[in-house]
Amino acid sequence: MSTVTRSASASPCMALNGIIDASLFPLKSTSDVVNLFRRALTSAIEPDLTLLSIVVGYIELSLTTGEAAQAAQAAQASLGSSSDVIMGNSVPFPVVTHELIAGLYKKFQTILSVVEKPKPHRQATRDIIKKVSDVIWNSLIRSSYKDRAHLQNLYSYLSGNKLDCFGVALATTAGCQLLGYRDVRLAISEDHAWVMFGQKRVESIEVTWHGKGSEDKRGQDIGAGIESGSWLYLGGLAVVCERGMEVAAICVALNISLSANSDCVEVAELQQQLLWLLYDLGHLKRYPMALGLLGELEEINRTHHSISCEQLFREAIEASRTYYHNHHVYPHIFQGNYYNRLLKYREAFAAWANAADVIRLYTYQCRDDEEIYKELLDIANELIPYVMKSESSGHSARSILRDAEVFANLLRFYDGICQWEEDSLTPILHIGWAKPLVNNITKFDYDIRSQVVIKLPEDLEAEQAAALEAKRAMAAAAAAAAESSLHFEGNNNNNNTVVKRDEKPKSELPTTLADLTAACGEKILNPDFLLQGGGQPFADQKQQSVAEETPSHNNKGTNTIDKEATTTTTTTSNGGTLAQSPPNEASSANEATQQPQHQHHKEAKLEESKSKSNSMCNIVEQTTSTPALVDDYDPFEIMLKRPVITLYSQKMKGLKDLLLAEKLNTHAISLQVTAQSVASRKVRGVADSRQSTATISATITAIASTEGGIGGGAGTAASASSASGDSIAASRPKRTRRE
Structure with missing residues (x-):
């Protein structure tokens, strides 16, 4: 009987690209797993996504959701621990046996057996890829797993029929590889995943869903999403993976959370070592999100003596600028939050403003952009107000409140968000945004605000001439x-x-x-x-x-x-x-x-x-x-510096004179920010946008004249500035993704 069992498990083992054999099992430690990945990545045969995803998935779920992990979590809760730090859960490292992996591998092959295998040199087609995704989709438990942890690996699928949207895309890619279609590649944005295929990998297909519901998108081309200007598709500049980068995606998808306020140190250590292996082999240089994640892990637990977490954050930004025309937002957010944690507020404000400069390239889509909206909302309404509150105490000469460049970056941050809103059918800036914005601006004295030189796009053209x-x-x-x-x-x-x-x-x-x-x-x-x-x-x-x-x-x-x-x-x-x-x-x-x-x-x-x-x-x-x-x-x-910024959004252009007035009119600023001036009217033509902008400016002027809050008729000047602007499309910088 034992002989039959070994024979049955040997067949899948041979299917693991021929170089993975039973001698590598069992895996008893982090170093054993890293060695398995190293063998797969350095072999002449491409790494097997199915094998690697099953292995790390089993380890992740065993350490975070298994019975022993739950017992450790209960023990931590009884001790009253509530710190947001990585904590060991005292769970022994799970032993990964050859029989376990071979059995699950065989099960995945059986599920895919209904899809025909390719003939020699045959490439995948849209129908073939959709059929693979249909097989996986139809075998899932009928439920939405949005924002659920530990559902992004093949072990979760093969052991419990549960996957989130990234997990479906990964399983589809791994399934096509297992069948023999070598031209299918995983494509990853900052909050979504799909498949690219064809000889030059320029054809795209949706294989999953996105959002709170589980609407069927399978089989569709992503072109419509790109043309809508949604951040979800990064303007067609998402990460299109090679096999090594797909292995990196498996590692990035590892979820180290043990509970709401503690993480599993064993899973974090495994993820960190695997990412360093991929970094050393050159598989992360085109993957900004992976570089940023490695930087965060290094910030918590420094393991590399020659490369700091700050350098990794810079490399993530450089990768976005070099390979993706600076269309990725998260690298700048990684860097800004890092500087904020170090109390380097000047650098943090600059990084957050750079993130807003990226998001202005897109058009806000309410459901698709939920994750990045929450990130920017947290920065605007939580992080920045806290910094302002802490810096206003004492008000020393070195405070950021005495730095005009910080004020300029604050305006640039909000200008990017306002421009993100402009093409959208759904407004972004409600009163919940306006109150913190006004409070932040009032923290800067007039002598600091007046040092900022605010220009408009038309001013730049005149200066060039x-x-x-x-x-x-x-x-x-x-x-x-x-x-x-x-x-x-x-x-x-x-x-x-x-x-x-x-x-x-x-x-x-x-x-x-x-x-x-x-x-x-x-x-x-x-x-x-x-x-x-x-x-x-x-x-x-x-x-x-x-x-x-x-x-x-x-x-x-x-x-x-x-x-x-x-x-x-x-x-x-x-x-x-x-x-x-x-x-x-x-x-x-x-x-x-x-x-x-x-x-x-x-x-x-x-x-x-x-x-x-x-x-x-x-x-x-x-x-x-x-x-x-x-x-x-x-x-x-700092007093002598005169930072120069250019405002592109209609709302911030209308605030130009209000922001530089000696006495701030907070009501006028709040009205201008929350006005739905450009959200839904652009679809009806330029004339409607101009009329709406003029109406808002007139209202602001009336408030300014009534309250007398702005010296020198700044409200009227703001009205003229806003009303004289051309169409919104003309004032927006050219989008690289459109070219």
């Missing part, structure tokens, strides 16, 4: 200056030479200032003027005065630029030559001594021309390099 014109003017001025420097001789008995000298700043200096203004957007305060009371009030004036100093024989000092500008204006308005000449030329009284001095004067002017040209170049270099020298933690330097 102005910068191009200034560049052309500089080129023309430089050519004119070079030509004039070669023609200083002639007409030595009159003041024409003096006129040419005074006209040179007219063509060069104002043009350079215009170019600097277009490049910087605002004047930069001079630290010496603020701290010591000396020098010019603006740094650019100080640099210009230094750059315009002429050689010592001119004897004009630091006021040269002012004097020459005044003289030039006089010359232009009169249309003739100057009445006075510089002191060194006015002292020349007779024709006899003027001729030898003229040659020396010509050489001096050529040298002066070169000196001025180099000085103006230095001004540009100093101005452009100044922001890079700012220390984020120097309170004085």
